[in-house]
Amino acid sequence: MDSILSISNLSKTYAGGFEALKNVNLEIERGEIFALLGPNGAGKTTLINIVCGIVSASSGKALVNGHDISTDFRKAREVIGLVPQELPVETFESVWNTCTFSRGLFGRSPNPAHIEKVLKSLSLWDKKDSRIMELSGGMKRRVLIAKALSHDPELLFLDEPTAGVDVELRQAMWRVVNELRDSGVTVILTTHYIAEAEQMADRVGIINGGEIILVQEKDSLMQELGKKQLTLNLHEALQEIPSQLSAYKLVLNDEGRELVYTYDTKDERTGITALLGELQAADVRFNDLHTSQSSLEDIFVDLVKRPQ
Amino acid sequence: MNYQAIRSIYKFEMARMFRTVVQSIVAPVLSTSLYFVIFGAVIGSRIAEIDGVSYGAFIVPGLIMLAIMTESISNSSFAIYFPRFTGTIFEVLSAPVSYVEVVIGYVGAAATKSVIVGLIIFATANFFVDIKLAHPFVMLLFLVLTSVSFCLFGFILGIWADGWEKLTIVPVLVIMPLTFLGGTFYSISMLPEVWQTISLFNPVVYLISGFRWSFYENADVSVWLSIATTVGFLLLCLLIVRWIFKTGYKLRS
Structure with a gap:
């Protein structure tokens, strides 16, 4: 199996003593859409944040494209795109500037044609000069996706990407995810809309209480259970x-x-x-x-x- | 080294400055110019010369220092605190950048703004008082060193602060008194002996003294000691920033 992400014995205990992850092991295959499901507080976001470098792991390790996320973090992170759960946006910036900034931050040289393609695919092109504060919540979500795609990631994390977005945008988003899959991007998503996971995912992982309790091909899971x-x-x-x-x-x-x-x-x-x-x-x-x-x-x- | 990232952060921050040009540049230049008008042109003529320099000209180096210290701290503390406050810091933390690139980007941009503000104030001061600049390169060295070290200090403050109040409390309660009592408006030698000794524990005295030496060649302490103090403060701030990123203090849980 060609793994793009390989997580072994990963644990996280926060300063307050809360054990968010307990010895998690997970292999993500290149090119798949993997849905990580779990109730609130199960450890989904902590797992994503550790791989992306926002939270430090207490023990265990994770390799992205074979590069350790802590010792070889540059190589590991440059292929990752992250769309976080909340809507942290640069309120006063324009859509175009914020995407250009993201691309540069990930070490890529400017490429206006690529940014244009990403903005068009997310129906954001006519908003490129708008300040983010002027956009609706759904539009801000699109901007975050555009930012995450601005540096051509190979591994994309979508943390609750369709929370609070309307049906039209949700469908547009899944169209983009499908296109990404076709272009070889690996997508790991968490969602509360399990119907979406059912529709989109190749494999499903279920996490509860900081432990992965099941990882299986979606079709065989549906058939088995x-x-x-x-x-x-x-x-x-x-x-x-x-x-x-x-x-x-x-x-x-x-x-x-x-x-x-x-x-x-x-x-x-x-x-x-x-x-x-x-x-x-x-x-x-x-x-x-x-x-x-x-x-x-x-x-x-x-x-x-x-x-x- | 991720040069693209440094470029991106620097450009992004400079764009923010030009977007808020009134607050970033006009406000500090205007408020400092008021000092020149009042102490230089209006009542300066009634105050005796200090070490052979007219009072209006004497206070210029101290006022430039006061402005760039305040601006450096507020610019860089805001630059890093605001992304923490809004949550956009996640992107910097998840990017393939080390603390070196982050610091060069944010502190570099904030220090550039401070140097620009310092130079504009210097140019403005020439309209109100006669200034002699004996050592322009030493003056620039102090300007850059002070801007960079206080921007680093502001950066640390912006990471330490977990509320808007904390962000303003240090500049108002610590930096402002140290600057006012650090010889901006007087020479330390004018103080009673005991206060002269106490003043030597104020690091700002060394900055202002060295900076003033580059103008008028008179100083309260040796210029080398001034340079050494500034570089020492700069290194201390760098070590703290390095520690913050190594441990993830207030940045990574």
Whole structure:
């Protein structure tokens, strides 16, 4: 595996004694979109900030492109772009100047054509001479992304990039992320909108209480931990589930008008055909039926709430 | 060395100065010129000469020093405190730069502003009083050394401060009294002996004395001692800045 980021035994205890990260190990493959999910205070931002050099690790190490983030920080940091969670912007500066500043800070020689391309891709070109204080919150978020892209990073951290942005901007942002992926940029994102991770990510990592509790390909995770449910809307309400159907562990909902069967998507035999046969035999008739699959959000909530 | 980063920080900071030209340049020049008008032209003629120099001319070096010390501290402390306050400091901390580039960029820009302010005040003073400049290069050396060392001091202050009050408390409560009592308006030799001895513990005395020597060739202390004190203060500030970035004090948690 060609890792762009390799984190080993990384721990962080803040001065107040709070243990934000506990022995974290993580490999990020070049070119992937990795979604790091976790509840508030799980350690997502601390992990990102350590790799970027904003927070010092208590122990452990991280390599970016094989360069140690503390001993070879220049080589490590020059390929990283960071879009932070908050909106720290140079209020009085113009969009153009702030992006040019970012590019120079990362050691790149001026390249107006590149800045122009980045601003256009984020629909910021007509705002290039505006002072940042005049922009809306969503626009400021775009400026932060433009700043992070101004030096052509190979590894981009997006910390809650779609917090507080409207639907249109969110879609524009994901279009940019897709384009970045196509151009070979590795993206690590944290988000509260798990549907986004479900839509975008190649792999998902779940962090809780400073520990990585799971890292997996998104598709296999969905398949492995995802449950499917068959819901039958009954013709007549049932008082109780007929005893011959007890093996199916059915659940009665909606005052007996809805019968729910939960089955495993991995099983070769889901038992649906047999169940339908037995329902007919028991003279349980239904008007309608539909199936539903648990979302990444359900899986996430299930994993995070599970006792460690 | 990341020269592009130094260039970027320097340009960014200089652009900020030109955007706020009234506050950065006009205000200190105007307030210092008022001293020339009042003490030089208006009441200076009624005050006796000091060491053969008219009072109006005598106070010029001290006033230039007073202005550049105050400007250096406020410029550079604000330059680093404001990004900390707004959070934009994250970008500097995450950039491939060492503290050397950060300091050269921020302190270099702030010191440039101070030197510009000092030179404008010097030029303005010529309109109000007759000034003799005996050693222009020594004068420039003091101007640059003082600007750089007080900008470094301001930089440290801007990192140490965790509120706007702390940012202003040191210039007002420490630097201002030290400068006023450091011989801006009088020669130390005019004080009673005990106060002369006490004054020698005030580092600003050495700066003003050396700077005034470059104009009129008279000084309260040896010019070499003045240069040594200024360089010593500069090195001390550099060591503190180095320690701040090595330990991440108030910058990296």
